[in-house]
Amino acid sequence: MKLHPLGASIVFLSLAAWLAIMPRPVLAQDEEAPAPEAPAEEAPEPQTTADPEIPVDQLGLLLQPLTKDELVVEADAWRDLLKQKVSQISSAEIAVKRQNKQVEESEEQTETAKAKTEAVQNDVAAVKQKTDQVAKDAAEAGPDEADEVSSEASAVAAEADAVNTEAAALKAEAEQDAEAAQQQKEALLEDLPVLREQKTALIDRVNAVLDALETKGGDVEEYRTYVSAVSGINIDTSDASATWTAITGWLTSEQGGLRWVYNILKFLGILLVAYFVSKILYFVTYRATGAWPQASNLLRDFLSRFVQQAVLFLGLIAGLAALEVNIGPMLAAIGAAGLVVGLALQDTLSNFASGLLMLAYRPFDVGEVIEAAGVMGKVESMNMVSTHIKTFDNRHMVVPNSQIWGGIITNASTSNIRRVDLTFSVGYDDDLAKAQEILERLVREHPKVLDDPEPMVKLNELGESSIDFICWPWCQAADYGEVKWGLLRAVKDEFDRNGISIPFPQRDIHVYQASPAAEASVS
Numbered sequence: 359m360k361l362h363p364l365g366a367s368i369v370f371l372s373l374a375a376w377l378a379i380m381p382r383p384v385l386a387q388d389e390e391a392p393a394p395e396a397p398a399e400e401a402p403e404p405q406t407t408a409d410p411e412i413p414v415d416q417l418g419l420l421l422q423p424l425t426k427d428e429l430v431v432e433a434d435a436w437r438d439l440l441k442q443k444v445s446q447i448s449s450a451e452i453a454v455k456r457q458n459k460q461v462e463e464s465e466e467q468t469e470t471a472k473a474k475t476e477a478v479q480n481d482v483a484a485v486k487q488k489t490d491q492v493a494k495d496a497a498e499a500g501p502d503e504a505d506e507v508s509s510e511a512s513a514v515a516a517e518a519d520a521v522n523t524e525a526a527a528l529k530a531e532a533e534q535d536a537e538a539a540q541q542q543k544e545a546l547l548e549d550l551p552v553l554r555e556q557k558t559a560l561i562d563r564v565n566a567v568l569d570a571l572e573t574k575g576g577d578v579e580e581y582r583t584y585v586s587a588v589s590g591i592n593i594d595t596s597d598a599s600a601t602w603t604a605i606t607g608w609l610t611s612e613q614g615g616l617r618w619v620y621n622i623l624k625f626l627g628i629l630l631v632a633y634f635v636s637k638i639l640y641f642v643t644y645r646a647t648g649a650w651p652q653a654s655n656l657l658r659d660f661l662s663r664f665v666q667q668a669v670l671f672l673g674l675i676a677g678l679a680a681l682e683v684n685i686g687p688m689l690a691a692i693g694a695a696g697l698v699v700g701l702a703l704q705d706t707l708s709n710f711a712s713g714l715l716m717l718a719y720r721p722f723d724v725g726e727v728i729e730a731a732g733v734m735g736k737v738e739s740m741n742m743v744s745t746h747i748k749t750f751d752n753r754h755m756v757v758p759n760s761q762i763w764g765g766i767i768t769n770a771s772t773s774n775i776r777r778v779d780l781t782f783s784v785g786y787d788d789d790l791a792k793a794q795e796i797l798e799r800l801v802r803e804h805p806k807v808l809d810d811p812e813p814m815v816k817l818n819e820l821g822e823s824s825i826d827f828i829c830w831p832w833c834q835a836a837d838y839g840e841v842k843w844g845l846l847r848a849v850k851d852e853f854d855r856n857g858i859s860i861p862f863p864q865r866d867i868h869v870y871q872a873s874p875a876a877e878a879s880v881s
Contacts, residue, residue, distance in 0.1 A: 404435035632673020
């Protein structure tokens, strides 16, 4: 039986092209874990690494009796455990990256197989169509030739179906390889959160060992640098599935997201408790100092605020410790920088010392009227470095304590009564007795002037252009301004009605006209 030349050529060309370009599936290869390093033969055996999952508090108890040299051995051993865990994580991450590449290749092969399968199916359909056409032409030529061509067409159709089946099988195999690679990648991604959680637990134990070693005088800088370098997680943002798995795994991990949520809640709870405790202690301290007769309002307010701020500061330190922030190095750095900070803040420290001295000697209190450092007004409050004064024109002045304590402090509120010092001037041609009588009468008639102490009106000075009377009435401290301004206005009005002048400085210039004979002699 002979095959028609056209059909045979199409079939053989299609099969040859398919076998030449069909890719072979790539098989995944397992990564071999790196062999652990052999411990040094002469190094002493560690005592606390038998159980790597030992609770941190129990580990701390085991570390207490150890010496510095023994703690160095423990630090090296725990660091090696951490190193092994980091190596496992690195190997897993490398395997994920390689698996990503294999998944991409498998997907590309699957797409290629799909395209080639469709091409073969199209070629087979074309061959069948041409075979049918040849068979039709042979049938028209004669029965014998038609039977021969029909047999050949059936054989060609069978071979085409076989090729199509083989192509479909290769396509299914490529899809299976891609699915297997994806499943292997997902398995690796599921293992990574567990490894990272174990790494975090090991870091906690390494830090506990380093804290014990540092307490006993050991050098832990190199260890802490290594721990800091291997902490955290590496996220490949180019791989969406790996990124999502890393984030969700960290969020649901007891050593990751759940741990930080618990720590944040503890931090907020400690701050809230410290806030309420500071408020309670503020009122307790204020009431307790109020029972002390010698305590001024400034001292009460200062001590109460100091206690409140100290409690808030301690609450902040405890909150940071709850967040697992190592505050030891921070406090050590602050202590080491104490000299530099002291030099930079010497003015502030001077203000603080002046504030303590003012609290001890109490030159003024809250609510009193003082004049200090060129500022006059009512004291509103005082803190560690400054005093807040409200002037009579309603300005709020913040004056450094060192300027107040280092200058003259005038307290106008230490006594309930004050003397109003006034000076009135009259001319040399005026009636002095009448002027003094007017001053005495006005002082005596003013309703706010006190009879005891007795006011004083005396001729005080013979000036260049006036005779000056002093007028010193006494009044309540709260009436000082009213008495002063009232007497000034009343004296001016009475002097004007009685013809008594209030002189002001003046000069007389005398011009003399020279005679013609004198001018001639001069010229």
